Amino acid sequence: MRNNSNDNKSNQSSGGEDHHSQESSISTPESRFNQTLRNVQGLLKGRSMPGKVLLTRRSELVDQSNTQEPALNYARSFSYNDAETSVSISKALEEAFESPSEPNTNESVNKLKISTSNVENTSKDPQKSIIGARATDSARVMNFTKVLSGTTVILEKLHELAWSGIPPYMRPDVWRLLLGYAPSNSDRREGVLRRKRLEYLDCVSQYYDIPDTERSDDEINMLRQISVDCPRTVPDVSFFQQEQVQKSLERILYTWAIPHPASGYVQGINDLVTPFLVVFLSEYLDGSVDSWSISDLSSDQISTVEADCYWCLSKLLDGMQDHYTFAQPGIQRLVFKLKELVRRIDEPVSRHVEEQGLEFLQFAFRWFNCLLIREIPFQLISRLWDTYLAEGDALPDFLVYIFASFLLTWSEELKKLDFQELVMFLQHLPTHNWTDQELEMVLSRAFMWHKGYKFYVGGRDGWVLKPSESYNHWAERNRFQVNDTLYFKYNKGSDSVLVVNKDNFFNCNTSNPIQKLDEGNSEFKFDRSGPFYFISGQDGNCANGQKLIIIVLAVRHRQTSPSAAPPQGSAPAPAPATAPSSSPLSPSHSPSTNPVTSPVPASSPPSSVGTAPTPSGDVTSPPPGSNQNSTAPKGNGAYGVTASSVLVSSVVVLVSSAFVSSFF
Numbered sequence: 001m002r003n004n005s006n007d008n009k010s011n012q013s014s015g016g017e018d019h020h021s022q023e024s025s026i027s028t029p030e031s032r033f034n035q036t037l038r039n040v041q042g043l044l045k046g047r048s049m050p051g052k053v054l055l056t057r058r059s060e061l062v063d064q065s066n067t068q069e070p071a072l073n074y075a076r077s078f079s080y081n082d083a084e085t086s087v088s089i090s091k092a093l094e095e096a097f098e099s100p101s102e103p104n105t106n107e108s109v110n111k112l113k114i115s116t117s118n119v120e121n122t123s124k125d126p127q128k129s130i131i132g133a134r135a136t137d138s139a140r141v142m143n144f145t146k147v148l149s150g151t152t153v154i155l156e157k158l159h160e161l162a163w164s165g166i167p168p169y170m171r172p173d174v175w176r177l178l179l180g181y182a183p184s185n186s187d188r189r190e191g192v193l194r195r196k197r198l199e200y201l202d203c204v205s206q207y208y209d210i211p212d213t214e215r216s217d218d219e220i221n222m223l224r225q226i227s228v229d230c231p232r233t234v235p236d237v238s239f240f241q242q243e244q245v246q247k248s249l250e251r252i253l254y255t256w257a258i259p260h261p262a263s264g265y266v267q268g269i270n271d272l273v274t275p276f277l278v279v280f281l282s283e284y285l286d287g288s289v290d291s292w293s294i295s296d297l298s299s300d301q302i303s304t305v306e307a308d309c310y311w312c313l314s315k316l317l318d319g320m321q322d323h324y325t326f327a328q329p330g331i332q333r334l335v336f337k338l339k340e341l342v343r344r345i346d347e348p349v350s351r352h353v354e355e356q357g358l359e360f361l362q363f364a365f366r367w368f369n370c371l372l373i374r375e376i377p378f379q380l381i382s383r384l385w386d387t388y389l390a391e392g393d394a395l396p397d398f399l400v401y402i403f404a405s406f407l408l409t410w411s412e413e414l415k416k417l418d419f420q421e422l423v424m425f426l427q428h429l430p431t432h433n434w435t436d437q438e439l440e441m442v443l444s445r446a447f448m449w450h451k452g453y454k455f456y457v458g459g460r461d462g463w464v465l466k467p468s469e470s471y472n473h474w475a476e477r478n479r480f481q482v483n484d485t486l487y488f489k490y491n492k493g494s495d496s497v498l499v500v501n502k503d504n505f506f507n508c509n510t511s512n513p514i515q516k517l518d519e520g521n522s523e524f525k526f527d528r529s530g531p532f533y534f535i536s537g538q539d540g541n542c543a544n545g546q547k548l549i550i551i552v553l554a555v556r557h558r559q560t561s562p563s564a565a566p567p568q569g570s571a572p573a574p575a576p577a578t579a580p581s582s583s584p585l586s587p588s589h590s591p592s593t594n595p596v597t598s599p600v601p602a603s604s605p606p607s608s609v610g611t612a613p614t615p616s617g618d619v620t621s622p623p624p625g626s627n628q629n630s631t632a633p634k635g636n637g638a639y640g641v642t643a644s645s646v647l648v649s650s651v652v653v654l655v656s657s658a659f660v661s662s663f664f
Contacts, residue, residue: 144170153177153184163390165383172283175276176308178389179315200255200307207258208251219258222265226253229270237289237378240274244294248302249273252310263317263324268369272316275373275385276309289378316389320396323368331368334400335361341404344481345449349411356419363426367403375406376431380439387443401446409442454485454523457534457548462489463497465541471548480552485525486534492520496537499524505533505549508542526552 144167147157158177166174176182176193183192212220230246230253239245252273257265278289284301285292294302317323322330339360343350353360366374371388373381391398407414410425417425431438455478461467467474488497496518498510516537517524526532529552536546 141167144174148173148177151186153186155184159390159392162386164386166386168282168382171279171382171386172308175279175312175385175389178392179312181308181311181315196311197304197307200310201303203255203259203310204251204306208255222257223250223254225267226250226257226265226270229267233270234274234373234378239278239289239292239294242294244302245277248277248294248306252277252306252313256310256313260314260317260321263321266324266328266369268366269313269317269324271370271373273309273313274378275381276312277305279382280305280308319393323396328369330396331365332361334368334396335364337397337400338364338403338407341400341449342407344479345404346408346411349408349414352415353422356417356422358419358422362423364403364407367406368399371399372403372406375429376439377434380434380436383436384439384443398446398450401450402442405442405445405449408445409438453481454487455480456487456489458489463495463536463546464490465536465544465546470545475548475550480526480550482526482529482552484552485523486550488517488522488524490520490522492518494538495541497522497524498535498537500533500535502531502533505535505547508535508547510535510537510539510542513537526550529553 140161143161147153147161148170155177158174162174162178173182177184181193181196182189215223227250230249231241233246233249234240240249249270253265253270256269257263281292281294281297284297284305297305320330322328324330339350342353342360372384376384387402388395410429413425414422457463458467458471458474459469461469490497496516498513499515499517500509500513503509504512515524518537524532524534532550532552534548534550535542538546
């Protein structure tokens with residue numbers, strides 16, 4: 001009866017769509033276009049975007065009683081696969097927007113309606129809060145099961161699936177694989193994990209289970225600092241206040257810090273252990289985290305969980321070690337990139353923050369240091385870390401986009417606050433009532449921003465002889481940077497786009513182009529800063545005005561202030577390039593399979609990377625066994641920083657240390 005009822009509903013829905021299509025076919029192009037706009041506006045007014053929901057027969061559903069793991073609470077919301085549907089919606093809108101009078105407009109509207117109907121077709125039955133519907137719909141569970149059951153796990157596919165959330169009962173195994181702790185070959189997996197866990201016990205006996213008389217003074221101080229920080233870890237979750245849990249954290253952190261003298265223990269690393277601890281304990285403990293008691297586990301089980309946390313923490317920090325080395329140059333580099341990205345995406349917010357005298361380092365330092373663990377409810381952290389780990393080696397750069405999306409969640413509020421109010425607001429962000437829905441929206445925006453902007457030359461007119469807005473005016477009101485893409489729409493065979501040099505541009509010489517684009521729907525990506533010249537390939541069109549100059553901006557450099565100018569030998573702080581606001585953007589690559597490329601042009605951030613503040617507001621001392629005179633780890637490209645430049649310009653960061661300390 002239930003299947004028949006579903007079939008009837010499906011037929012009624014199909015009939016309704018056919019009837020609506022008939023109505024659309026007799027409507028005018030203008031009315032269809034207006035309807036398209038109303039549909040999209042209706043979606044944007046909601047609190048979530050439509051998702052791609054795979055519908056299956058009831059008989060194909062996985063038995064939820066066998067797959068649910070009562071660990072944390074999750075809810076259905078927008079995710080990476082949902083972003084694919086939003087892309088199809090935006091494409092439908094673009095087609096209608098660019099050619100409202102063409103016959104295919106009706107097809108575009110129908111595409112949009114089909115996409116939006118996914119939400120209406122979603123089952124109305126509430127999912128149990130233990131597992132989010134997005135992470136556990138039957139199709140996704142089967143996809144995860146298929147990937148994990150192979151003799152060799154295809155990691156590329158696993159990264160793609162994990163980006164949009166992992167079913168909690170699968171999360172421990174998937175995290176081990178994503179981090180490279182567990183081998184992808186299932187025949188080797190058990191043996192490797194057993195050996196690694198024994199290695200951890202050896203490290204504990206060698207470094208931790210020794211009397212203080214065998215430790216150096218630096219090691220004693222570090223152990224004391226860890227023992228002070230562990231009780232402060234996730235204070236709003238009662239589980240972490242258990243003495244045995246704090247002892248496990250202390251053992252993991254100290255055992256990790258000793259063989260990593262380049263960084264040693266830095267305040268904030270204690271927060272990074274907590275997601276691993278909760279996820280790996282969920283293999284042994286049922287119910288909510290607040291109801292757990294680690295005393296219910298045997299010593300062998302506790303040792304296994306600690307070992308998994310130790311090795312996964314090591315794998316995570318291997319990709320961002322300069323975040324925690326002396327002066328933490330990696331974090332300062334990313335804060336600089338965050339500031340530039342926010343300036344580009346929401347220039348009014350960036351300008352207001354700058355006018356109020358608030359530096360990004362003063363609030364974003366903690367975000368990068370603790371990876372937002374202190375900013376959002378702890379029950380959402382595991383879902384956030386699914387995306388973190390799915391990004392792999394690209395995670396540090398992708399954090400910039402996540403944090404920009406996070407900050408601009410409150411774009412309107414921020415523009416109304418003065419300095420003191422900004423400080424208080426960013427210290428206590430209103431996220432305590434957040435659910436998966438708000439988190440997924442942050443991730444979806446980050447996904448759409450991370451590749452760069454896509455500009456449609458000529459707007460709705462496309463690449464034509466006489467657009468409604470002149471090409472010069474269009475170019476002047478937009479801001480272009482490296483990695484942006486131009487989209488030229490024209491009739492194939494009747495026109496083309498020629499990339500030419502300056503002389504050929506002004507002479508309208510079409511005989512010797514640098515590059516010719518003639519496929520009808522052409523894209524051109526900026527790979528450098530500076531001028532780019534485009535002319536029409538059709539004879540006479542260039543002379544009649546169908547040509548375009550684009551200036552791709554580079555980050556210009558200036559000194560931060562006359563009183564705090566960096567000494568000779570250190571890179572001056574870059575000044576923002578002023579330009580009109582940029583056009584809408586669109587996502588263009590899979591977040592899990594391609595490296596993340598920042599649309600902000602590569603340039604040297606301020607090398608004023610002095611002694612960075614710690615989460616408690618103290619100035620970090622050199623880690624045990626570290627050499628202050630050695631060369632600091634280099635970042636990518638122009639971001640390499642030597643110890644000499646770090647020490648020379650340390651005073652610049654110390655000026656703002658007092659402000660940053662208030663955020664911890």
